[in-house]
Amino acid sequence: MKKGTVLAALLPLAAAADDDAANSQIRIAYHGDDGMMVSWNTFDHVARPSVFWGRSKEHLVNVASSAVSVTYPTSTTYNNHVLIKGLKPDTTYYYLPAQLNEDVCYEPFNFTTSRKAGDKTPFSVAVVADLGTMGARGLTTSAGTGVSGNNVLKPGEKNTIDSLISNMGGYEFLWHVGDIAYADYWLKEEIQGFLPNTTVEEGYKVYEAILNDFYNEMMPVTASKAYMVGPGNHEANCDNGGTADKAHNMTYDLSICMPGQTNFTGYKNHFRMPSDVSGGTGNFWYSWDSGMAHFIQLDTETDLGHGFVGPDEVGGTEGEGASPVNGKMNAQIKWLEADLESVDRSRTPWIVVGGHRPWYLSHENVTGTICWSCKDVFEPLFLRYGVDLVLSGHAHVYERQAPIADLKIDPRELDNPSSPWYITNGAAGHYDGLDALQSPRQAYSRFGLDTANATYGWSKLTFHNCTHLTHEFVASSDDAVLDTATLYKKRRCVDGGRGGGRW
Structure with missing residues (x-):
């Protein structure tokens, strides 16, 4: 929103300013x-x-x-x-x-x-995807009609935000690779009888209350740990938890779409990621260095045939709600190649990429879960520049895969592979938030958890040195590590001049 814009068209902010939004x-x-x-x-x-x-x-x-x-x-x-x-x-x-x-x-x-790029001190980071509001308006010990008992918490069970808070001493920053808060589930939660019904006109209060709950709950972490975020489909568009078409017999009824739900508007207002440092675009694609790792956040929702549904195709509202790509369909890919080319592997030997949608996953593609267009544009660059690890979510499951290139398993597996290692962890939790992996799983699957396991959790990455990187799945309920694997890359751990981005 441009400076000086008259806000008279806004609904009164005080209307929903209750104690649930008291912290800042x-x-x-x-x-x-x-x-x-x-x-x-x-x-x-x-x-x-x-x-x-x-x-x-x-x-x-x-x-x-x-x-x-x-x-x-x-x-x-x-x-x-x-x-x-x-x-x-x-x-x-x-x-x-x-x-x-x-x-x-x-x-x-x-x-x-x-950490300064090139600092060889071991460190760990926390990674989540598909993490939503907990408590009375989100994931709790009950849910509405039709929700599996496996997808609610047991009485007294810790949720993922609880676990992230209690483990803050064990990681340096939190990376959230898309789908934040799930405030657009407000209509779904009302239709299923979990929340009291409200009118369409009053729906914005419920949407904003869920959103405020999330940022309130996260503040013990996000006020002291850098909170790096990426866009997911629930930031991009308005589907009200997949119920808009069922409730109103149409795909997207604008009368039930909050402005914050469409065209990334809420996402663009809430965050300021360091794209100006890395030459990226807003909160959509950017990179940063920390210690011995170069981190890249990608946008799987635009520039690739996803997102921008309905009115979003024309760019939404002016200013904070405007289209992030402005019709430049190759902007992200050109930026990504330039960014990868510029990586100094002598200072930051590890390259880790996060993007919301996966393309390697044991999951039926009935709702667009698998992003083949992402594979088509990103994978060649990942292979050319030796990306080590690719993290995603979107499917509400956990699956660790083998290193893969063009659907082929790397014969060296985690022992100095030439292919990127892929891990999908969308099991952080939100209202009714677990899905099922397909059975049997894909040949490249190495470990999986889904709704049958009734387990929510998050990922922990530990960079030991320039050759060893460990990924752990941490169960939120008791902080137990349910899966661990270490990637080895054969390279010399040396300081020195600019190494270039290519292998």
């Missing part, structure tokens, strides 16, 4: 190794969002400010974004946004900046 939904994101983006929400527009910061919580002697306080029609909050610059890599800082809820007494928060 703080979330941070890396901006290179010398910056951190701080984002938070307020009920009112902030003319000059500001963040006080310093090396100790008693001396917040610095201030960073911006003019970015944005919203969209029917949103119940404004999203404020401030970049803190001039920081040192791998250093802890304390900070406090100036315009927080006056009814809450906040202590200064803290974060640690990204």
